[in-house]
Amino acid sequence: MASTLRIASRVLPRASGSLCRATSAAPVRTLGAPLSRRYLSGTAARSDIIKRYTVDHEWISYDTETGIGTIGITDYAQEKLGEVVFIELPEVDSSVEADDSIGAVESVKSASDIMSPVTGDIVEVNEALNEKPKLVNEDPEGEEGWIVKVEMGEGEVERLQEELMDEAAYESFTKE
Amino acid sequence: MSPSRGLPRLVTFTRRYSTHTPSNAEPKTPIQLLRLSPHRLHIYRSTSTNPFFNLSAEDYLLRHSPPTSTILFTxxxxxxxxxxxxxxxWSEVNIPLLHSxxxxxxxxxxxxxxxxxxxxxxxNLCWSVIMPRKSFDRDFYANVVVKALHSLGVETATVNGRHDIILRSTTRSGKQxxxxxxxxxxxxxxxxxxYHHATLLLNSNLTNISSLLKSPLxxxxxxxxxxxxxxxxxxxxVDKEKLVEKIEEEFLEANGWKEGEEEVGRVELEEEETVKGREYIREGMVEMMSQKWLYSQTPQFTLSLPPSTPLPELPGLPGFQPVLPDHSKLTLLTTSSLLQNIQLSTSPDPSFSFVQSQESHIRLLHTPFNGPLINKKLQEINSLPEEVKRDLGRWLEVAVGGWRGEEKVDLWRDAEGGKTMRARAVEREDGRRKRARAAEREEKPVVSEQVENS
Structure with missing residues (x-):
């Protein structure tokens, strides 16, 4: 019983947050259902910032608590693409599916698609890139060069953790 | 390029597809076979001269060819x-001239x-090489084409720092x-x-290039x-046919192809048959012809016209160069080719010019950046002097021009009234989400009860 209570109290803060839409990204678990590794492993602090990489050379860093993910292109990608001259940004409030194109980066006469690694709604775009697209070259994975913020759909946090590459995996992927 | 042209010498593997096959047999068209094709190298030629088709077919080849294949498409x-x-x-194209x-x-x-x-x-010859992203290089295939040009005696051809092919000037001592x-x-x-695609000027109309690509705005x-x-x-x-064959030869050589050791997929794309066989290409063409793609894709821009200066003379309006009165202001901020912020005033009196600007903003807001529409809305602004409205409207109507392309494009219904690929994909996704939600619901009720109890 004691352990049930302990688990329930863990669940509680999440459930009480269900008034804000974002918690839908981190669905509340059934007590009877097996707990995912995330809840048991010590890494599941209340708001973890986790960064993952895609085979399309995007990065997404997301807060496990709010379910807001920030998406950009990797340092490796910007180096390959060369000087960025224009970024096509999606509209705020539009919804995207995983693997949909959410815009394009133009550099040295090439247009490359930016694919969304997740399903969700676009909540913010980096307007600074309209004025200075080169920020993507200067600070691709930092504060300046991010591209969009997405409120991730249900179950996406878990899916990403399983499907996308972590930093080490991505690094060896680019060296293949 | 005619479909009846003889096959080049290098052919080792050929599939000929007739457009006149009996309807009950329905053999697969080349474009339908592409996905399963076992070949590493492909050589495609298009018999169509429709830019919408060729660009959409190229896009299809990019997205649906086997991931490790390399395709030359001319x-x-x-x-x-x-x-x-x-x-x-509007800043790249001489719209008034194009519309004449x-x-x-x-x-x-x-x-x-x-x-x-x-x-x-x-x-002009367009050549395009579709390749795996891993072998992407901006110069590699330009150099392959340069080699083909050299073999046809065009020795001054070389690739410059902008990854374009140039003819190096030979008169070293001369002024030019x-x-x-x-x-x-x-x-x-x-x-x-x-993909890397490029033009190649063989005997194009160079006068058209310089006149059509010079915008008065x-x-x-x-x-x-x-x-x-x-x-x-x-x-x-040089002769186009010969050059295409040379480029194909050099393409194969650059990819380490050896005669007799490996088969090459060779296909001639015919427009009607290909569009019929591949809905993706038809939808791509429809999208490309839409006003949404052609105009609304334009990135944000601002048009500002100066006061007290004669505006340029336009093709179609000889001798007509209106001058905006001193103290006039005209700036139009446009997003997705819709007017978003309009400042238009002629009066030197700050408070009246403010009234003019306010009124023009309200009248023109969200008007498409489309000449005739701007002219029409402009005439409704009561606070502007008649002759300014008349002259400016007339000039803008021609300078900006009307919109071409398809106004209303239905991307959800195909030619036969059925669902398009896009519509079907959305449906599949909706279904998937519904199933996921249903599965979620089965789990959830227990949780909420537990939480409420505790």
């Missing part, structure tokens, strides 16, 4: 202006790759020592694939989009 487009993906039509009856035959197209505006006609551009490159990169437009880099151009003057 085609020629009928006269057309081809803009880069993120460019401004004399140039009725020239199409206006926005492509999916980056880069600047080019002009295509029957004297300008390299002439003969080929412009652009690229598209997706997931695992990429250019100096008044400031844009966040991509601007073209103007270069001196020249024709190479």
């Amino acid at each position: 085609y020629t487009n009928s006269p057309s202006i081809i803009l880069g993906r993120n460019q401004n039509i 009856p004399e140039y009725d035959y020239v199409k206006l197209v926005r492509r999916r790759s980056g880069g600047g505006t080019v002009y295509h006609d029957f004297g 020592n300008i390299d002439k551009k003969v080929s412009g490159s652009a690229y598209k990169i997706i997931r695992e694939r990429s 250019k100096e008044y437009i400031s844009t966040k989009g991509v601007e073209s880099v103007r270069s001196e151009v020249a024709n190479i003057g």
Whole structure:
């Protein structure tokens, strides 16, 4: 019983947050259902910032608590693409599916698609890139060069953790 | 290129597809077989000169060919202006000239790759290499084409720092020592694939290039989009058929192909049959012809006209150069080709000019950046002097021009009234989500009870 209570109290803060839409990204678990590794492993602090990489050379860093993910292109990608001259940004409030194109980066006469690694709604775009697209070259994975913020759909946090590459995996992927 | 042309010498594997097959047999068309094709190297030629078809077929090859294959695709487009993906039509193209009856035959197209505006006609050869993203290189295939040109005696051809092919000027001591551009490159990169496509001026109409690609509005437009880099151009003057064969030979050699050891997939794409066989290409063409793609894709820009200066004379309005009164202000901020912020006033009196600006903003807000529509709305502004409205409206109507392309495009119904691929994909996704939600619901009720209890 004691352990049930302990688990329930863990669940509680999440459930009480269900008034804000974002918690839908981190669905509340059934007590009877097996707990995912995330809840048991010590890494599941209340708001973890986790960064993952895609085979399309995007990065997404997301807060496990709010379910807001920030998406950009990797340092490796910007180096390959060369000087960025224009970024096509999606509209705020539009919804995207995983693997949909959410815009394009133009550099040295090439247009490359930016694919969304997740399903969700676009909540913010980096307007600074309209004025200075080169920020993507200067600070691709930092504060300046991010591209969009997405409120991730249900179950996406878990899916990403399983499907996308972590930093080490991505690094060896680019060296293949 | 005619479909009946003899096959080149290098053919080792050939599939000929007749368009006149009995309907009950329905053999697969080449484009339908592409996905399963076992070959590493493919050589495609298009028999169509429709730029919308050729560019959409190229996009299909990019997205649906086997991931490790490399494809050489050559085609020629009928006269057309081809803009880069993120460019401004009004600062790149001489719209009044393009809309004059004399140039009725020239199409206006926005492509999916980056880069600047080019002009295509029957004297131009487009070549394109679709390859895995891992082997993407901006110069590699330009050098392959240069090699083909060298073998046809065009020895001055070389690749410059902008990844374009130029003819190096030979008169070293002379005053006129300008390299002439003969080929412009652009690229598209997706997931695992990429292409390098380029023009090649053989005997194009160079006068058209310089007149159609010079916009009277250019100096008044400031844009966040991509601007073209103007270069001196020249024709190479070699025979197209011969050059295509040479490029194909060099393409195979550059990919380490050896005769007799490996088969090459060779296909001639015929428009009607290909569009029928591949809905993706038909939908791509429809999208490319829509006003939404052609105009609304234009990045944000601002048009500002100066006061007290005669505006340029336009083709179609000889001798007509209106002058905006002193103290006038005219700036139009446009997003997705819709007017978003309008400042238009003529009065030196600050409070009245404020009234004028307010009224013009309200009247013109959300008007498409479309000449006749702007003119019409302009006439409704009561606080502006009649003659300014009349002259400015007339000038803008021609300078900005009407919109071409398809106004209303239904991307959800195909030619037969059925669902398009896009519609079906959305449905599949909705179904998936519903199932996921249902599965979620089965789990959830228990949780909420537990939480409420505790």
